[in-house]
Amino acid sequence: MFDMLKQWFWYDWLMFMIRLICSTSLLLTTVERAAYFTLPLWVLVFWQIIAFSVPWLCLQLNYKYYLLTEIVISGGLCLYLASYFPEAYLTFLVYAFFIAANSAQRAYLWSGTISVLFVPAIIKLLTEQSDFWLMTIHVGLAYVIGFSFHLLMVNHRQSEIIREQNGVLEQYLSQVERITLAEERSRLSKELHDTVGHAYTALIMGLETLRPELATETGMERLDSMLNLARQNMEEVRGYVHQIESPQEALPLIQYLRKLAEEFQEHAKVSVRFQTFGEEHPVTKQAKIALYRCLQESLTNAVRHGHATEITVSMKYEPQQTRLEIQDNGRGMEQVQDGFGLNAMKERALNLQGHVAVYTQLGEGTLVTCTLPRQTELKDEVIRLVVVDDQPFIRESLRTLLEEQRDLQVVGTAEDGEQAIALCKQVQPQLVLMDLDMPNMDGITASRTMKQMWPQIRILILTTFEDTRQALEVLRSGADGYLLKSIKPAELAETIRTVYRGGTLINQEMSHKLFAQLEADKTGDDTSPTQMGAAYDLTLREIEVLKFVSKGLRYKTIASKLYLSDGTVRNYASSAYMKLGVRNREDAVQKALEAGLLE
The missing domain is CATH 3.40.50.2300 (Response regulator)
Known part of the structure; x- marks a missing residue:
């Protein structure tokens, strides 16, 4: 409930204050004239407290519940008071204003009819001296004023949404421009390093191989001069590569992502909490850009599509991988829709042998996870x-x-x-x-x-x-x-x-x-385990590992027999289990035997 109050606009507080003032005034008047009513005073006080609080609480949940409770509880209170004091119908004008202001869509058809015609008609039946048409005009004017106020609220809400979306888009465009420049710098630096730098390296080594063939002193001097010129130009190319690099690219990954989160929070007016787990380790430029774009796209989608107000960003450093998680409290969706942004995120991660996963459900927000394997220089190990x-x-x-x-x-x-x-x-x-x-x-x-x-x-x-x-x-x-x-x-x-x-x-x-070669080698009558494994998309190595597993060998033993590492064998086994749809080695062996994968 407190979170709802934080999202109120000025008109929400205005309507709440009007309701509070009118309810308090009606309560004092009722206490003053308690002797004229047949119901006990405590019943009337309790009824008015209910008429103030219950419709207001229902309004925070659903406007249809509010309309029903406002008409039944508050309208019933006004009818009871009007049966003793005909001029008490004026108290219903405030409720008619609220009903109109909080109606929506087709609810106006029945809420307006009940408020403007049905309630005055009942008051006319209860008090014959009341003027039905005068009451209808008064209640109708109150209803029209409430409807006008509703239009004002809708216009203000839409303007706020447009401003927020514009702020998000401006921040997104700014980040796209920044990351595009960073990628272009990275591409140019790579091209210079891999083409010009490599050419100079080959040139220098080629000139060095000519040294024994140059017997004259003049030839040696010219060779030394050419080598010095090549080395000097190579140093200049390296200098250009370092100058092209953006200052932001030199920042550690945590600072790089935290700055993006802070800028987004400032422009999009949402709460973004950034937290880290594990010991930070350096990552490649490609991985840094991939994580940056994943965070940028996830933040934007959380606000634009999920209408989230709180986002938690978790950066997790693990021994074999780096994981970025973005959790929001938005409305979520029934099914993930692979748009351009999400596909771009997945492609970047896939190029680095990583993956992007999205979990979302209606009413439960969205969780985006980007996982990349560690691919960086090892400072403490050569x-x-x-x-x-x-x-x-x-x-x-x-x-x-x-x-x-x-x-x-x-x-x-x-x-x-x-x-x-x-x-x-x-x-x-x-x-x-x-x-x-x-x-x-x-x-x-x-x-x-x-x-x-x-x-x-x-x-x-x-x-x-x-x-x-x-x-x-x-x-x-x-x-x-x-x-x-x-x-x-x-x-x-x-x-x-x-x-x-x-x-x-x-x-x-x-x-x-x-x-393609393996497929070409197969014959139509071949019923070998390799062909059987094609139904489950198993590779030759995965079938080979399954054969050793079926013999009860441990992963370390299998690794020594296949000349692989223990971790690689575990990866092959896990992949085979997943393709077979099983969770352990016993089920895997049983299913492989049934499928004819094991000879």
Whole structure:
């Protein structure tokens, strides 16, 4: 009830004061002339208290309940008083004003008829000396004044809604402009870094390879001059990249989102409470922008569509992910409608391997959750890498590009699988970046041997050509990722971090070709578990994990047999359970047996 009072406008308080004054005056008059009535004084006082409070309370719930209680209780009180004092019909003028002011839609047809005609007619029957037409005119004028006041209230409410919506839209447009500029700055800085910066790096390394071929002193001087010029221009490009960055992008995520919430609260005139949980960790620019846009869109929808007055924003830092929750007290909806804004939010999260979920019901508000996996540089931890490629230029280029990242360290390079295995014995890397086609020992054989000797080492295949047969062999050998050398340096660094934390990644185009190849390999009469699994959209790896689960093996044991991490096996098992529609391993095994998934 107190929350309702906080939302009252000036006319709501005016009507309440008029009702209070008139009721108090009528009560005093009734007490003064109590001797003229047959009912006890306490009954009349109680009746008037009921006539003051009950209709007013019903008005806070539903205007139809109010009209019924006002006409029956207050109208009945006026009829009783008029039966003793004919001029007491004037007290009904105030109630007629209230009835008209709070009627809506078709309620005017019956509330106006009862107030203007029916009540004066009953008073005429009770007191023959009363003038029916005079009473009708008086009550009719009061009703018309109340109707005019109702129009004034409706106009004021609509004006307030328009002003609030304009404020929200202005704030939204301002934020869209700001985030668009930020995205454009980010895009330009990436383009400069990934194109011009990469070109200068390749140029410098190419010039360095020419040094042994230049025998004359003049040639060496010209080479040094060209190298100095290239390095100087590369430093200038880096300076431009830092200048393009927006000052706001340098803010920590919490400050970035809190500022948005405070600005929205100021413009939209709603209460926005911001809270954080867990220890804050840095996130990538893409993740920061995705969370920013998710919060912006959710705040706007909460006010525009949900008419919320209170919004709670919760930023939760978890070990493996970052989660943003926006809860409002709006009216909610029966079914979530995927508009442009919501689709954009989901697409941004999906590009970062995250997801957006929306829960809403009528009368219960809306909860929007944006979850992103941790994809950021690890300040307190350095990933030790080994680069394996038979081309020296590629090895040194990868070393140069990767060591620009503060959390990546190339501890050695090898030109074939045999050298890679020997090097792993010496330096014990955490991740190996492996080429496929190499002399002496190829990448597939080396990957299989490494996984047998060191299951904890993550292996990421980086090759030039798309070969589906070769990709299948790579995945069977225990590799944790399959990428093409055409990948951008920034994406390669993010992929290395994701694979290092236990993820498994494969180039998107290659994944489509792999699925197409698997479909092409199937025959119409094939009733293998793989084909059976297609009905549940199970992958080969998920079926393989289910087979081990059916044998009663623990996840750690399965991980060692498949040369995967414990967390990766758990992810495969959870995905398989979800696709089968079960909650535990016993039900999963039973359903898999019934479906013919297990041989």
